[in-house]
Amino acid sequence: MKGLFTGVFAIFWKDILSELRTKEIATSVLVFALLVVVIFNFAFESGADTIGLVAPGILWVAFAFAGMLGLNRAFATEKENSSLEGLMLCPVERHVIYLGKLAGSFTFMLIVEAIITPIFLVLFNLPVCMPRLGIIIVLATLGFTSVGTLFSALSANTKARDIMLPILFLPIIVPVMIAAVKATGLVLDGGTWGDISTWLQIIIAFDVIFLVVSLLVFEFVIEE
Amino acid sequence: MGESGLSSTTWAIEAYGLAKSFGNTRALAGIDLKVRKGDHLTVFGPNGAGKTTLIKLLSTLTKPSGGSALLDGLDIREAPGQIRSRLGVVSHSTFLYNNLTVSENLRFYGRMYGVTNLEQRIREVISQVQLESRLHDQVGTLSRGMKQRVAIARAVLHDPLIMLLDEPDTGLDPHAIMMMRDVLEPFTSGERTVVMTTHNLERGIEFADQVVILHEGRVAYQASGQEIDTASFRETYDRCIGMSI
Amino acid sequence: MGEKNIVRSNILLGLGFALMTAALYLVFIFAPTEEAMGQIQRIFYFHVSMAWVAFLAFFVVFICSILYLWKRAIKWDTIARFSAELGIVFTTLVLITGPIWAKPVWGVWWIWEPRLTATLVLWLIYIAYLLVRSYAAEASRGARFAAVLGIVGFIDVPIVYLSIHLWRTHHPPALVSDLVPSMLLPLLVSVAAFTVLYIILITRSISLSNLEAEVRQLKDARANQRRS
Amino acid sequence: MDNLNYLFAAYTIIWAVIFGYVFFMHQRHRRLQRELDLLKEDVDEQKMD
Numbered sequence: 001m002k003g004l005f006t007g008v009f010a011i012f013w014k015d016i017l018s019e020l021r022t023k024e025i026a027t028s029v030l031v032f033a034l035l036v037v038v039i040f041n042f043a044f045e046s047g048a049d050t051i052g053l054v055a056p057g058i059l060w061v062a063f064a065f066a067g068m069l070g071l072n073r074a075f076a077t078e079k080e081n082s083s084l085e086g087l088m089l090c091p092v093e094r095h096v097i098y099l100g101k102l103a104g105s106f107t108f109m110l111i112v113e114a115i116i117t118p119i120f121l122v123l124f125n126l127p128v129c130m131p132r133l134g135i136i137i138v139l140a141t142l143g144f145t146s147v148g149t150l151f152s153a154l155s156a157n158t159k160a161r162d163i164m165l166p167i168l169f170l171p172i173i174v175p176v177m178i179a180a181v182k183a184t185g186l187v188l189d190g191g192t193w194g195d196i197s198t199w200l201q202i203i204i205a206f207d208v209i210f211l212v213v214s215l216l217v218f219e220f221v222i223e224e
Numbered sequence: 225m226g227e228s229g230l231s232s233t234t235w236a237i238e239a240y241g242l243a244k245s246f247g248n249t250r251a252l253a254g255i256d257l258k259v260r261k262g263d264h265l266t267v268f269g270p271n272g273a274g275k276t277t278l279i280k281l282l283s284t285l286t287k288p289s290g291g292s293a294l295l296d297g298l299d300i301r302e303a304p305g306q307i308r309s310r311l312g313v314v315s316h317s318t319f320l321y322n323n324l325t326v327s328e329n330l331r332f333y334g335r336m337y338g339v340t341n342l343e344q345r346i347r348e349v350i351s352q353v354q355l356e357s358r359l360h361d362q363v364g365t366l367s368r369g370m371k372q373r374v375a376i377a378r379a380v381l382h383d384p385l386i387m388l389l390d391e392p393d394t395g396l397d398p399h400a401i402m403m404m405r406d407v408l409e410p411f412t413s414g415e416r417t418v419v420m421t422t423h424n425l426e427r428g429i430e431f432a433d434q435v436v437i438l439h440e441g442r443v444a445y446q447a448s449g450q451e452i453d454t455a456s457f458r459e460t461y462d463r464c465i466g467m468s469i
Numbered sequence: 470m471g472e473k474n475i476v477r478s479n480i481l482l483g484l485g486f487a488l489m490t491a492a493l494y495l496v497f498i499f500a501p502t503e504e505a506m507g508q509i510q511r512i513f514y515f516h517v518s519m520a521w522v523a524f525l526a527f528f529v530v531f532i533c534s535i536l537y538l539w540k541r542a543i544k545w546d547t548i549a550r551f552s553a554e555l556g557i558v559f560t561t562l563v564l565i566t567g568p569i570w571a572k573p574v575w576g577v578w579w580i581w582e583p584r585l586t587a588t589l590v591l592w593l594i595y596i597a598y599l600l601v602r603s604y605a606a607e608a609s610r611g612a613r614f615a616a617v618l619g620i621v622g623f624i625d626v627p628i629v630y631l632s633i634h635l636w637r638t639h640h641p642p643a644l645v646s647d648l649v650p651s652m653l654l655p656l657l658v659s660v661a662a663f664t665v666l667y668i669i670l671i672t673r674s675i676s677l678s679n680l681e682a683e684v685r686q687l688k689d690a691r692a693n694q695r696r697s
Numbered sequence: 698m699d700n701l702n703y704l705f706a707a708y709t710i711i712w713a714v715i716f717g718y719v720f721f722m723h724q725r726h727r728r729l730q731r732e733l734d735l736l737k738e739d740v741d742e743q744k745m746d
Contacts, residue, residue, distance in 0.1 A: 010335035086319025090336035091309035175632035
């Protein structure tokens with residue numbers, strides 16, 4: 001158990017250090033997410049009356065697309081000097097690698113979301129309602145990254161890695177996307193915990209199921 | 225003393241009919257090998273002969289599709305984790321992270337291998353590969369030869385019993401190759417068992433206690449100790465891979 | 470192919486033909502014309518049968534994917550691949566016949582209703598399943614990747630359905646309410662006919678891939694002969 | 698009200714697609730069979746040499 005934690009933390013910390021040095025993922029993802037918010041604002045011509053309807057969708061499309069960009073990078077860096085092979089040579093179980101990479105991507109995405117969300121709320125003149133929105137974001141992001149880490153490892157080993165990730169990732173995350181958008185909409189309308197509990201349950205169920213399934217199948221994805 | 229009782233202590237590597245196919249292409253077609261502890265085995269062969277596949281099988285990176293192999297008496301199918309902690313692998317890729325410094329890279333891999341006394345160990349290996357001055361430079365700023373030396377440091381950090389060198393000097397200039405040989409020397413002498421694959425006949429021969437020539441996934445020639453005919457080895461090699469008559 | 474297999478496949482073909490003919494008779498002659506929707510409701514029988522077969526096909530993909538990752542025998546991968554292909558063919562047909570039925574009845578081609586939307590997502594997942602194979606560096610890796618998606622995708626489907634169901638609480642008029650026996654019989658026979666059709670097609674596909682393997686082996690043999 | 702044209706279209710498309718798929722499989726089969734025959738001839742010839 002201790003070995004598991006050491007390994008996961010070592011991978012996580014390596015990714016954090018590398019990111020702190022280059023700021024490659026965070027910057028590109030952040031800028032990209034902001035651009036999506038802005039572009040969608042024009043695309044929907046969101047006036048005062050329609051904001052409530054389209055805003056949650058815009059926010060989550062921005063997160064999903066930006067997250068995909070970050071996830072793509074997460075395994076691309078492991079291919080640079082074949083360091084994924086170096087990782088696989090380490091005497092750790094394969095799910096340690098999965099959890100380590102997941103921890104990194106999850107953290108990066110949360111940081112980006114922590115910056116984007118306030119900007120978004122201000123730009124759309126929406127009430128700032130942190131705790132409930134925060135929980136939705138954390139849970140949905142866990143779902144995104146648990147599936148995303150699996151598929152990013154998979155698509156990194158295909159010929160068309162940039163296009164494979166969205167093709168695999170987007171249909172699978174439909175349930176989280178729906179639940180997150182609906183819950184966010186309810187929260188922005190001043191919904192209570194009770195109002196969003198059904199949606200939170202869906203997201204939690206998704207998180208648990210796909211964390212377990214990904215842990216089980218991850219070794220088949222990275223094995224040569 | 226019974227043969228079976230001896231085997232687990234005498235042999236560092238045993239392979240019995242080890243085979244690997246990728247879909248319908250057969251990379252290794254049943255290989256038998258035995259390497260005594262402390263011996264140096266050199267595996268020769270042209271590109272596509274199955275050298276890298278052999279290394280990948282022995283290092284548990286890929287699973288065999290037939291036969292079996294034991295490293296230090298452990299089955300590669302049953303105890304991959306225990307085998308991995310006994311192995312140090314140097315390949316033509318360095319496995320290093322360009323954005324991290326030399327010491328950060330070593331510390332990361334040290335943690336993954338559960339190396340105790342890590343800081344002291346990093347100081348030891350880095351002085352052995354003569355890169356103390358570059359310890360806090362990012363790997364991306366180093367030359368190809370230096371990176372390869374860091375890769376060697378990474379591979380020996382956990383003091384492995386067996387080293388696998390998969391064409392370690394590919395892509396290096398002559399000077400870097402010389403340098404790397406000097407650096408490798410202390411790690412490959414002594415108790416450690418070493419398997420090296422290479423194209424370089426002279427270098428491979430001078431290094432070896434045992435040689436194998438692979439051709440199209442099969443062992444085409446095998447010799448050890450006194451049997452190795454250094455003088456006519458090039459002819460033997462050419463004959464095995466069917467290049468000249 | 471052995472003699473026994475030929476006999477078996479001929480029996481299967483005969484059974485399929487008989488069932489399909491019976492289904493057509495039952496659907497067009499025997500079944501009463503539905504009062505609210507009229508003749509167009511007769512699409513229902515084949516539409517539902519094909520949806521059932523598609524689901525069966527994807528379930529086979531799921532099971533064979535698990536077996537492939539576990540046992541690593543190529544036959545599981547072969548069955549999974551062809552089953553996914555057939556599943557896509559039938560899902561495509563479900564997605565085409567659905568709007569054709571919806572247009573005269575609901576007045577629109579498409580509504581984002583749970584069953585329709587979930588079917589569309591299902592279709593997208595299995596298109597990705599076929600793509601990931603063709604984009605993998607080697608065939609063996611593609612087989613493994615596809616198997617992973619075959620498992621993840623199938624598990625995802627119920628969650629997709631549930632979430633869309635909760636998302637769209639407005640139901641269109643129920644398509645299958647209480648079926649009177651005279652409508653249930655045509656449906657059951659259609660489902661049986663399409664299931665037999667699926668079995669016929671999948672066994673043909675498997676023998677096709679055996680042929681493919683034979684060709685490859687011969688090619689290898691020839692290449693070896695050339696060399697020596 | 699009967700919308701027979703829709704009904705006709707639906708059943709036509711069903712059979713067109715299924716036949717299309719069967720035809721596609723048949724083509725694959727024929728191509729492979731031809732390749733197999735050629736290869737067998739080739740191998741036999743080489744054996745004779």
